[in-house]
Amino acid sequence: MNDEFSFNLWRYDGTPGELIPLLQSAQNHFGYIPRRAINYVSAVTGIPESEVYGVITFYSQFRLQPMGKYVVRACNGTACHVSGAEMIIETVQDELGVEVGGTTEDGLFTLNTVACIGCCSLAPVIMINEDTHGSLTPASVRKIIRRYRRNERASNKKMAAGR
Amino acid sequence: MKKIIVGMATCGLSAGAKETYDKLEEIRLDNKESFELLQTGCMGMCYLEPMVEVRESENRILYSKVTPQLAGKIFREHILNGRAIEENIACTIASDGTVSGPEAEFLKLQNRIVLRNCGFIDPESIEEYKTVNGYRAITKALFEMKPDGIIEEIKDSGLRGRGGAGFPTGLKWSFAAGSKGDVKYVVCNADEGDPGAFMDRSVLEGDPHSVLEGMIICGRAIGASSGFIYCRAEYPLAIHRLNIAIESAREKGYLGKNILDSGFNFDVEIKQGAGAFVCGEETALFASIEGQRGMPRIRPPFPAQKGLWQRPTNNNNVETYANIPWIILNGSAEYARYGTEKSRGTKVFALAGRVRRGGLAEVEMGTTIGDLVLKIGGGIKDGGKFKAVQMGGPSGGCIPADLSDTPVDFESIPATGAIMGSGGMVVLDESTCMVEMAKFFLHFTQEESCGKCTFCRIGTLRLLETLTRITNGEGKEEDIEKLELWGKKIKESSLCGLGQTAPNPVLTTIKYYRDEYQAHINEKRCPAGSCNPLVDFYIDSEKCTGCTLCAKNCPVDAIRGNPKEKHVIDNSICVKCGKCITSCQFGAIYKS
Numbered sequence: 207m208n209d210e211f212s213f214n215l216w217r218y219d220g221t222p223g224e225l226i227p228l229l230q231s232a233q234n235h236f237g238y239i240p241r242r243a244i245n246y247v248s249a250v251t252g253i254p255e256s257e258v259y260g261v262i263t264f265y266s267q268f269r270l271q272p273m274g275k276y277v278v279r280a281c282n283g284t285a286c287h288v289s290g291a292e293m294i295i296e297t298v299q300d301e302l303g304v305e306v307g308g309t310t311e312d313g314l315f316t317l318n319t320v321a322c323i324g325c326c327s328l329a330p331v332i333m334i335n336e337d338t339h340g341s342l343t344p345a346s347v348r349k350i351i352r353r354y355r356r357n358e359r360a361s362n363k364k365m366a367a368g369r
Numbered sequence: 370m371k372k373i374i375v376g377m378a379t380c381g382l383s384a385g386a387k388e389t390y391d392k393l394e395e396i397r398l399d400n401k402e403s404f405e406l407l408q409t410g411c412m413g414m415c416y417l418e419p420m421v422e423v424r425e426s427e428n429r430i431l432y433s434k435v436t437p438q439l440a441g442k443i444f445r446e447h448i449l450n451g452r453a454i455e456e457n458i459a460c461t462i463a464s465d466g467t468v469s470g471p472e473a474e475f476l477k478l479q480n481r482i483v484l485r486n487c488g489f490i491d492p493e494s495i496e497e498y499k500t501v502n503g504y505r506a507i508t509k510a511l512f513e514m515k516p517d518g519i520i521e522e523i524k525d526s527g528l529r530g531r532g533g534a535g536f537p538t539g540l541k542w543s544f545a546a547g548s549k550g551d552v553k554y555v556v557c558n559a560d561e562g563d564p565g566a567f568m569d570r571s572v573l574e575g576d577p578h579s580v581l582e583g584m585i586i587c588g589r590a591i592g593a594s595s596g597f598i599y600c601r602a603e604y605p606l607a608i609h610r611l612n613i614a615i616e617s618a619r620e621k622g623y624l625g626k627n628i629l630d631s632g633f634n635f636d637v638e639i640k641q642g643a644g645a646f647v648c649g650e651e652t653a654l655f656a657s658i659e660g661q662r663g664m665p666r667i668r669p670p671f672p673a674q675k676g677l678w679q680r681p682t683n684n685n686n687v688e689t690y691a692n693i694p695w696i697i698l699n700g701s702a703e704y705a706r707y708g709t710e711k712s713r714g715t716k717v718f719a720l721a722g723r724v725r726r727g728g729l730a731e732v733e734m735g736t737t738i739g740d741l742v743l744k745i746g747g748g749i750k751d752g753g754k755f756k757a758v759q760m761g762g763p764s765g766g767c768i769p770a771d772l773s774d775t776p777v778d779f780e781s782i783p784a785t786g787a788i789m790g791s792g793g794m795v796v797l798d799e800s801t802c803m804v805e806m807a808k809f810f811l812h813f814t815q816e817e818s819c820g821k822c823t824f825c826r827i828g829t830l831r832l833l834e835t836l837t838r839i840t841n842g843e844g845k846e847e848d849i850e851k852l853e854l855w856g857k858k859i860k861e862s863s864l865c866g867l868g869q870t871a872p873n874p875v876l877t878t879i880k881y882y883r884d885e886y887q888a889h890i891n892e893k894r895c896p897a898g899s900c901n902p903l904v905d906f907y908i909d910s911e912k913c914t915g916c917t918l919c920a921k922n923c924p925v926d927a928i929r930g931n932p933k934e935k936h937v938i939d940n941s942i943c944v945k946c947g948k949c950i951t952s953c954q955f956g957a958i959y960k961s
Contacts, residue, residue, distance in 0.1 A: 222678065225660035226643055230602070264662040264819075265643035267602055283564035284759060284795040285721035287809050297951040300922075320603065321646070321813065322564035325383045326719065326795075327415035327727030338383035345954040 211235040211243070215250050225253060225261060229268060238269040274309045274316035276354055278302075279333040283322030289329040295319060297344040298332070301351050314358060315351075371404045371448055374422040375435075376488060378411035378574040379606055380567075380728075384418035385436070392437035393421075396444050404448050410575020412488030414475060415728035417459050423447055427464030432457050433472070475726050478745050480707060482715050483568075483691045484731045487575030492610050495617040498578040504623050506694035510586045511631040514697075519590040520546060523693070525701035527713030532558060532649075532686035533761065533790045534866070535712070535779040541683060544673035545591040548681035553593035555584050555635075556677060556684040558654060559600040559607070562646040563762030564813070566793030568717040569687035571729055573600070573607035576691065577614035581637060583690030585623065586697060588635040591683050596637040599654050602644065611639055646763075646817035650865045651676075651684045653819070664819045665865035686791065688717055708734035712778035722759075722795035725750040732777070739773035742796055753798035757881070761790025763810040763817075764870030766877030767803060786877040788870060802899035803882040804889055808836040810874035818867065825868030828859040832875055840900045844890035849879060901945045904960040910935045912957035919949035919958065 211231045218224055228251070232243040239262055248255040262268040280295045299305060302315050309316040325331050328340025332347065339350050375381070375390045390408065397406050412420050417433035421440065424430075430453055432443060439457060446452050460470030468476045481487075490497040498504070510519055524539030545553060557580060561569040573580065584596045600608055615637055618624040626634045640658050647653045648663040655677045657663035676682025692714065696704045705713045712734040718741060721727045725747035732741060738758055742748070749755050757767045766787030768775060775781050782789045797806070815829040832855055835848050856872030863869050879886060888894045895903040908919070908928075913935045920928040920936060927943040930936030938949070938958075950958045 223640075223658055223660045226657065227641070230641060230643065261660070261662055265645050267642075267644035284762065284793070284809075285565050285727070287564075288722050288795065288797060288801050288806075293947065293951055296947065300948070300951055321562065322567070323379075323383075323603070324567040324570050325380055325415075326565060326567060326721030327380065327418075328383060329721070331383075340383060343956060344951040345956065348954075 209235050215246055218250050225251060225258065226265075229258075229262060233268060236272075238272045271309070272313075275314050275358075276334050277316045277318065278351075279318050279320045279323070280306075281323045281325075281329070281331045281333070282319045283324075283326060283329075285326035286322075286329040286331055291330040293344055294330045294332065294342050294347050297347050298351065301348050314355070372407055372422075372424040373404050373443070373448070374407045374409050374424060376410070376412045376418060376420040376422075377408040378571055379604075380411055380415040380571075381418045381420065382606070384434075386419035388437050389419050389421065389435050389440050392440045393444070396441065400444070404444075407491050408493070409490060410487045410492045411571040411729060413479075413484060413571075413729040413731075414459065414472065414726070416726050417472065417728075420459065423453070429462040431459045431461070431470075433459035472726070474747065475728070475730070475745055478736070478740060479731050480715050480733050481731050482695050482704075482707070483572060483688050483717050484575070484729065485695065486579060487571060487729075490576070492575050492577055493613050495578060495614070495621060498576075502698060503578055503694075504582060504618075504621075506697040507582050507585050507589075507623060508629065510589050510697055511629060511633060516546060516590045516592065519586060519697070522701050523590075523696060526696045526704040527701075527708070527711075528689065528692055528696065528704065529712060529779060530685060531688035531692070531716065531791065533764070533788060535789060538685060538689055541673065541685070542587060542590050544671070545593075545681050545683040548674050550681050552680045553591055554677045554680055554682040555588045555591070555593045555596035556651075556654070556658075556682055557584055557596065557598040557690055558649065558651065558684055558686045559598050559604075560642045560649045560654060561601060561604075561687075561791065562649045563764075563791055563793045565719065565721050565759070565762055565795045566791050567719050568729060568792045570601075570604050570607055572687050572691050572717075573604065574610055577607075577611045578618065579691045579694055580687055581611075581614055581618055581624070583685075583693035584637060585628070585635050586693050587683055587685070587690070589633055591681075593681075593683070594634045594636070596635065597640050597658055597677070598637060599640045599642055599648070599658060602641045608639060608641065615639070645819075646813075647819045647865070647867050650867060653865065654684070655682065662819070664821050665867075667864060688792070709776065709778045709780075711780055716777060716789075716792060718777075718792045718794045720746045720794050720796065723749050723751075723753055723798040723801070724796035734778045735776040737774050737776050738768060741777070741794065742773065746796065749796065749798045753800065755796070756799050756801060757797045757803070759787075759795040759797060759806065759874075760793065761788040761870075761873070762793050763813045764788060764866065764873055765790045765793075766873045767797070767806065767881065768877075769881045786873065786880055788873065800897055800899060802840070802895050802897035803878040803885050804836060804895075805840055805897075805899055807875045807878045808833065808840055811836055811871070814867065814871040818871070822863045822865075822868055824859045824862035825864075825871060828855050828862075829868075829871050831855055832859075832872065836875070839886065839889045840895075841902045842889070842893045842900075844886075846890065848890060849883065849886050852876075853879060898961050901947050901960070904945070905940045906938050906943055906945070906947075906949065906958060906960055908936050908938055909957045909959060912955050914955055914957075916954065918952050918954065922948045922952040924948065 421435040459472040528538045529535040652666040653663040672682045717731045755770045811833040915933040
């Protein structure tokens, strides 16, 4: 009972409307919603697994697959769109070698698009985990992603050397 | 003591406000705390973030684009030596409210009621909210007014719902108040889903207490004792600040049991959305709070009779609630002085896109589109030409520059075929293709359609397919008529606002830009030079360095050139995939 998800399952008292918060805490805990989390939620709430699955697939926030270490969220809001977001998204796809929704083979990056981050005056914008990068061009977005890759390699080396 | 105030809303933070704040905090501690360092929400001038204000008694000086380095300079010159750094000042606000300085134009035409505290107070401090008359309206509503009186006051103010539909708020409240039932709910819709709109986010991040106060007053008026705020999960900072606001309001006795010893109980809970545009529709929003798929329900029964959990419910959006305390405190007559005959008060717009000054502007209803875009927004950036504004997001439409003397209110905007919407205003210039714009929105609504109504589910897909064909240069003569016919049918046959408005982007662009559709279909030409399959690609020989990257990325070997020499694209071979543009490091490739 030392994580939020287990705690919320334990605390569940039949209050209606708790399904989505439970799924949100499952995703916070696992990084996605694994099969066994659906089993737990269904068993505790009495909501059929099929219905739980239906709710998961309805909302874009929920994922049934694990995500990469860095989640790249490319903004495709209206303001970004008119400032060339499509070209930025294509560049990121090309740089990572995955389509939107995919995760790189090394498990480092997942690429998603979002409807609007709300930084419209910095368009076009991407978010990598919690950091926002704005006023992008195809060249600058490539540089940013390569920087993440380089830092990752450097910290791996350091860790290996530390051992 | 002078105060330094840093704008710390999402827009400021993504421009680097946190680094600036940390630097200032370091300076403050190093210098025996010779100034006060505070944070505030969005000042509205997103294009100048990160912004820092130096406040001395009532005088406010706003600096733009403050890097940690400039922050140090502000401390040395302005705080220590009392000399403001003229070249970095965006504007100055004197104690009597007069604005001057290079960016003063942005603020001059505004009337700030909803944004009265945004960018002025610390959103995480209930004490600061109280210094600007915070929670005085609820005291008045509890002890000096009866529930009927509150509803009458809101009715008289002429306030209409700011979520887009513009339904009179007072009337809505009277329905919920008139419904029988011991349990009623107040719901705040903070699921701001329109791409290009960020007004509600800024209000929640900059002044969460005013939204809470508005909800408490509504609870008192309709006889409800609990409220829900349904907020997008994509707004973590807004949720964080709402949580702080709710906690401190409970501590001070403005929320919870027996508020201010009046015997009135009211509490608020936050529900996080899970990413579904349709949940902005109120019945779908209720379904989502109840833990189900967010699908709209048939009306009647209306939410005022059977809403959340089948109980009488009043639902308004963030901006509507933020107006309430001001109206209660200043009176309906004062509020009704602003705006037009049928659309009273002010409206917040999120200016974005190709406009020079992007940000939040609150103007009186009836201000013209031209004033918003050209005066407040400062016109088009990079010397472009103003073509149109897109209002109301994916449910809205495009209004061409010719109609820029159209006043923004609930009558004039729908007359153009667009909708008021929640206030997103995306400015377009000549480089935007209107057919492509319509396709972009249809792509969005088609994905977000919940699938309940056939016309919305299948119809939006057919519209999208047709638009895709047209932008690929495969359009047929009869396509325009088909788009119009299907658009009309989708509007007529959908249950909720999403389907009823989804064809608007197509219908308005056909209405005003039929020639662009015809150029795509008949001449296989994109007048804006934007649709890849219909344009040619060229390499700017000034910028090309001969790095060969584009040639390596070209899938059909259409690019010729030796290393370190200028490259050329053979447009007879080119398949218009655009890979060269995304691979070029020097921005040397352009379309025409």
